[in-house]
Amino acid sequence: xxxxxxxxxxxxxxxxxxxxxxxxxxxxxxxxxxxxxxxxxxxxxxxxxxxxxxxxxxxxxxxxxxxxxxxxxxxxxxxxxxxxxxxxxxxxxx
Numbered sequence: 589x590x591x592x593x594x595x596x597x598x599x600x601x602x603x604x605x606x607x608x609x610x611x612x613x614x615x616x617x618x619x620x621x622x623x624x625x626x627x628x629x630x631x632x633x634x635x636x637x638x639x640x641x642x643x644x645x646x647x648x649x650x651x652x653x654x655x656x657x658x659x660x661x662x663x664x665x666x667x668x669x670x671x672x673x674x675x676x677x678x679x680x681x682x
Contacts, residue, residue: 604642
């Protein structure tokens with residue numbers, strides 16, 4: 589039921605239409621009265637939140653969240669070692 593209340597809303601198109609078509613954000617009245625906050629900044633934040641929701645709720649996003657931080661460090665170290673090895677190997681043959 590809607591009473592005579594006026595609200596500011598932001599409608600953001602979905603970054604991945606498989607999950608939802610659009611997101612509707614109800615903006616606090618004081619959001620625009622704060623110093624230095626523009627309508628564009630509020631819109632960018634709404635887009636960022638929608639994109640984060642999609643990222644967290646897709647299969648790949650869920651999989652990446654389950655990987656512990658030390659595993660990312662180990663994968664980065666392995667990748668840099670492989671790249672260094674390939675570079676060293678090509679320099680010695682060339």
